Amino acid sequence: MIQGAYPQRLLTHDRAKLWFQHLESCDYYVVKKRIEAHIKGSPHMPMISELYEPPVEETTILKTMEVWEKEGAIRIEDERRNEWTRPVPPWAR
Numbered sequence: 001m002i003q004g005a006y007p008q009r010l011l012t013h014d015r016a017k018l019w020f021q022h023l024e025s026c027d028y029y030v031v032k033k034r035i036e037a038h039i040k041g042s043p044h045m046p047m048i049s050e051l052y053e054p055p056v057e058e059t060t061i062l063k064t065m066e067v068w069e070k071e072g073a074i075r076i077e078d079e080r081r082n083e084w085t086r087p088v089p090p091w092a093r
Contacts, residue, residue, distance in 0.1 A: 002039075026053045031053060034050065034051045038051070
């Protein structure tokens with residue numbers, strides 16, 4: 001695709017190998033989309049940095065939030081159950 005869009009620049013085997021080394025960890029479809037966008041907007045062959053998309057790191061925030069919600073529900077239920085056995089604070093009398 002790149003060679004066809006930029007026939008004035010030769011995409012050598014060594015250059016293609018270098019690009020592959022740097023882009024192989026990226027999502028294929030994201031890089032392809034970036035190449036297509038670049039071709040539409042630039043008369044110059046793209047650089048690796050223009051095509052590189054860092055891999056998305058998996059996050060555990062949703063699991064952590066689920067644990068917090070469960071712990072919070074348990075704590076609230078415990079507080080409701082123990083409401084009658086706890087001493088009334090002085091300011092609430």
